[in-house]
Amino acid sequence: MKISARNVGGVTILEPKGKITIGVGDVALRNAVHEALQAGSKNILINMAGVSTIDSSGVGELVSTYTSTKNRGGMLKLLNLPPKVSDILQITQLITVFEVYDDEAEAIASF
Numbered sequence: 001m002k003i004s005a006r007n008v009g010g011v012t013i014l015e016p017k018g019k020i021t022i023g024v025g026d027v028a029l030r031n032a033v034h035e036a037l038q039a040g041s042k043n044i045l046i047n048m049a050g051v052s053t054i055d056s057s058g059v060g061e062l063v064s065t066y067t068s069t070k071n072r073g074g075m076l077k078l079l080n081l082p083p084k085v086s087d088i089l090q091i092t093q094l095i096t097v098f099e100v101y102d103d104e105a106e107a108i109a110s111f
Helices: 025-038 056-071 083-091 104-109
Strands: 002-008 011-020 043-047 050-054 075-079
Touching: 002 025, 011 025, 011 056, 011 104, 025 043, 025 056, 043 056, 043 104, 050 056, 050 083, 056 075, 075 104
Parallel strands: 011 043, 011 050, 043 075
Antiparallel strands: 002 011
16 A cells, blocks of 8 residues: 655645555554644645455544544545445445545645
């Protein structure tokens, strides 16, 4: 699991590539969001296009990072959900918690 970060218009965009699963991916995601928050970022967009698999730990980490960001006065949104990830968020009803976008420019403008 690799996560690249870039900044566009005051929004930190995290781009995980690989699996967000217990032990590796969930920790990498937590660390990437924590680093962005520590650097002063309030608006975080996670581009999920490169995510091949997500398990319950990964879903839990998404919820945890969402809560951490919100508690610090920021916003966390999701971009480009792959079908597998979208299905899991639909089944768990978490799709109603996250703001999800298919277009990066639209997502950035929403902040």
